[in-house]
Amino acid sequence: MLNLIRRDYILLKWQILIFIPFVLFFIFFGDHLDPAFIFLIASFYISFSTYTYDEKAETNRLLNSLPYTRKEIIASRYLGGMVHMIVAIAFTSALLFIFNKPYTVTDIAISSALFLVFASLFFPLFYVIKKGFFTPVVIISFLVISFIGPPIASFFANHVTAVTNFINNLSVPALYSGSVLVSMFIYAVSWGISVIIYERKAF
Amino acid sequence: MQIIISNSSKEPIYEQITNQIKSSILAGDLCKGTALPSIRKLAKELQVSVITTKRAYEELEKEGFIYSIVGKGSFIAEQNLEMMREKKLKVIEEQLMAAITNSREMDLPFEELQQLLNILYEE
Amino acid sequence: MENVVELKGVTKNFKGFSVENMNLEVKQGYITGFIGENGAGKSTTLKMIMNLLRPDAGEVNIFGMDYKQHEKEIKQRIGFVYDSNVFFEGLNVKDIKRIVAPAYKQWDDALFYRYVEQFELPLNKAIKTFSKGMQMKVSLAIALSHHAEFIIMDEPTAGLDPIFRRELLHLLQEIMEDGQRTIFFSTHITTDLDRIADYIALIQKGNLLFNHSIHEIEENYTLVKGSLDLLDRDTEQAFVHVHRTSTGFEALAKNVQNVEHTFGNDVVMERASLEDIMYYFKGGMQHA
Known part of the structure; x- marks a missing residue:
C-alpha cells in the first residue's frame, strides 16, 4: 500500500517542481491572505494533482488488475491525502520561514482541519462523478462553498446560540484540537463511504 | 528430424x-x-x-x-520392420483391389490398367 | 485436467445486454482463444475474470480460489494485457516499472530488462509517444516479468501490423514452452488462433456457444456445399445454418458423420475455418 502512496510522487515528479513556485506565488502575492489559506492550497495541490491524473489515465483499471484490493486502493488515497498534507505543510512552513513570513501553529491546525473536511467531501465525489467532470465540479463547489459558507456559518452562529455559546466557552487549545478531531472523524466517515462506493464500481 | x-x-x-x-x-x-x-x-x-x-x-x-x-x-520404440512392411503391403493390396474393382465396373481391360499404373509409377 | 479459470452460472445484466448463466473453463497449460464479434460479451467476461466487474450471480474461481478471500494471491499470479494503454501516459517505461514492480512479490528485474531489450523498448521516452504495437509490448513485458502463471489478454493483436502479430504469436508459444503457463485471449481476428490455440471458446450475444479443443472443432464442424434440391425439412436438420444462392447452398454442419450419412458423395465438404463457424452461428441465431 505504501507503494501506492509512493506512486503519487513518481507520477508527480514534474508537478512537484511546479509546486514550489506555486506556493511561493501565494506567499508573495497573497500578502493579505491568511497563512492558513496558503497551507490549505498547498495541501490540496498534491492530492488533487494525482486525482486529475488518475482521471485521465485508465488508472483504476490498472490498479485493480494489480494485486491490490479495492479497500487498499481507497486506503492509499486517504492515507496518501494525509501524507501529502503533511509534506505540503512541511514544505510551506519551510518556505514561509525562509522568507520570513509569520505563521502560527494555529494556522496549521485550521488548514489541516479545513483540508480534511474538504477532502472528505471531494474524495468520494471522485468515484461518483463521471470522467471529465471532476475538475469543474470541484472548482464550482469550492467557489460555492467559499461564497455561501460564511453567510451560512454566521446564520447558524446567530440563530443557534446554544452551539455558539458552547464553542465560545471552549478554551482555545480545546477548540483547535476539538476541530481537528471532528474533522478527522469526518475524514474517517468519508473514507468508509468511498470504500462502499468503490467496492461497487466496474472498471 | x-x-x-x-x-x-x-x-x-x-x-x-x-x-x-x-x-x-x-x-x-x-x-x-x-x-x-x-x-x-x-x-x-x-x-x-x-x-x-x-x-x-x-x-x-x-x-x-x-x-x-x-x-x-x-x-x-523398437520397431518390427518386417511386420510393418507386411502391414503396409496389406494396405497396398487393398487399395489395388479397389482400383481393380473400379476398372471391372467400367470394363477397363487389364492392359490399360497396367499402362496407367506404369505411367503413374514413373511420375 | 486442472482448470485455471472456472465460471459457474455467471450472470451479468446491463441495459440491453447481458451475459447469461455462463459456464466457462480455461485449462491449465494451454492457450484458449476467446472469440466472438464485437459486443458479444468478450470484454465483460474478461473483466469478470479480472474482478474489474462483479457478476450479479454465479461463481468466479481462479486457480481454484475466489476473489472475496484471495484477491491478492490470485492477482499476484496473473499477467494482463489490455487492448488500450492503461499505464500512465506521461511516464516512461522506467517509471512505469517503478510503480508496477513493487506490487509483485515475484518481480524479476533482470527478466524485465531482457524483454525490454528483446522488444527494443526505449526506457526514457513517455509511452504516449509509442505506437500501439509498442504500447502492447510494454504491457507484455510487464505481464511476463513477474512469472505470472496465467496470462490474460484482451484483443492483443487488434491494431497491430501483420508482422508484429506473427512475432507476438511466436513469443506466446515461446512462453508456453515450460508447460506451466496458461493463456486466455480474446480476439475477433480468428486467423491468429487457427494455429496456436488449443481451445476455442465462442461467445455470441452473451451466451457461450461452445468451448472445444481445436480437434473437436476440426472433427465435428464442416462446411458443406451442394445443390438446392438436396435440401428439405429433414436434411436441413444437419446444419447450424444454411446459406442459399441461386447456384446452390453452402452450410455449416455440426456433425461430419451425419452429413456423410445423409448426403454421401452428393455434396462437397470442406474444412470450416473459425471465421466460417462464427459467421454461420450468427446466421443461425438470426433465423432462430
Whole structure:
C-alpha cells in the first residue's frame, strides 16, 4: 500500500517542481491572505494533482488488475491525502520561514482541519462523478462553498446560540484540537463511504 | 528430424506430423531410442498448437512407434520392420483391389490398367 | 485436467445486454482463444475474470480460489494485457516499472530488462509517444516479468501490423514452452488462433456457444456445399445454418458423420475455418 502512496510522487515528479513556485506565488502575492489559506492550497495541490491524473489515465483499471484490493486502493488515497498534507505543510512552513513570513501553529491546525473536511467531501465525489467532470465540479463547489459558507456559518452562529455559546466557552487549545478531531472523524466517515462506493464500481 | 506442415492440406496437422515421423522411422532416419523433442518444443518449432503435437505423439504411442517416460520425454520404440512392411503391403493390396474393382465396373481391360499404373509409377 | 479459470452460472445484466448463466473453463497449460464479434460479451467476461466487474450471480474461481478471500494471491499470479494503454501516459517505461514492480512479490528485474531489450523498448521516452504495437509490448513485458502463471489478454493483436502479430504469436508459444503457463485471449481476428490455440471458446450475444479443443472443432464442424434440391425439412436438420444462392447452398454442419450419412458423395465438404463457424452461428441465431 505504501507503494501506492509512493506512486503519487513518481507520477508527480514534474508537478512537484511546479509546486514550489506555486506556493511561493501565494506567499508573495497573497500578502493579505491568511497563512492558513496558503497551507490549505498547498495541501490540496498534491492530492488533487494525482486525482486529475488518475482521471485521465485508465488508472483504476490498472490498479485493480494489480494485486491490490479495492479497500487498499481507497486506503492509499486517504492515507496518501494525509501524507501529502503533511509534506505540503512541511514544505510551506519551510518556505514561509525562509522568507520570513509569520505563521502560527494555529494556522496549521485550521488548514489541516479545513483540508480534511474538504477532502472528505471531494474524495468520494471522485468515484461518483463521471470522467471529465471532476475538475469543474470541484472548482464550482469550492467557489460555492467559499461564497455561501460564511453567510451560512454566521446564520447558524446567530440563530443557534446554544452551539455558539458552547464553542465560545471552549478554551482555545480545546477548540483547535476539538476541530481537528471532528474533522478527522469526518475524514474517517468519508473514507468508509468511498470504500462502499468503490467496492461497487466496474472498471 | 524434418517435418513439413501444409496449411492447405486436407489432412489434419496432427496426421501430417504422425505420418512424417512414421516415414522417418520406416526409412531408418529415426532409430530406436532416439529422443523426440518435447511436445511443447515441437509445437513451438512447427508453430502449431500444443494440443496438436500432443495428439500426434499420443497416436504414435498408441500405434507403438514411440514410448514416453514421464519427466523424460518421448523416444522411438523398437520397431518390427518386417511386420510393418507386411502391414503396409496389406494396405497396398487393398487399395489395388479397389482400383481393380473400379476398372471391372467400367470394363477397363487389364492392359490399360497396367499402362496407367506404369505411367503413374514413373511420375 | 486442472482448470485455471472456472465460471459457474455467471450472470451479468446491463441495459440491453447481458451475459447469461455462463459456464466457462480455461485449462491449465494451454492457450484458449476467446472469440466472438464485437459486443458479444468478450470484454465483460474478461473483466469478470479480472474482478474489474462483479457478476450479479454465479461463481468466479481462479486457480481454484475466489476473489472475496484471495484477491491478492490470485492477482499476484496473473499477467494482463489490455487492448488500450492503461499505464500512465506521461511516464516512461522506467517509471512505469517503478510503480508496477513493487506490487509483485515475484518481480524479476533482470527478466524485465531482457524483454525490454528483446522488444527494443526505449526506457526514457513517455509511452504516449509509442505506437500501439509498442504500447502492447510494454504491457507484455510487464505481464511476463513477474512469472505470472496465467496470462490474460484482451484483443492483443487488434491494431497491430501483420508482422508484429506473427512475432507476438511466436513469443506466446515461446512462453508456453515450460508447460506451466496458461493463456486466455480474446480476439475477433480468428486467423491468429487457427494455429496456436488449443481451445476455442465462442461467445455470441452473451451466451457461450461452445468451448472445444481445436480437434473437436476440426472433427465435428464442416462446411458443406451442394445443390438446392438436396435440401428439405429433414436434411436441413444437419446444419447450424444454411446459406442459399441461386447456384446452390453452402452450410455449416455440426456433425461430419451425419452429413456423410445423409448426403454421401452428393455434396462437397470442406474444412470450416473459425471465421466460417462464427459467421454461420450468427446466421443461425438470426433465423432462430
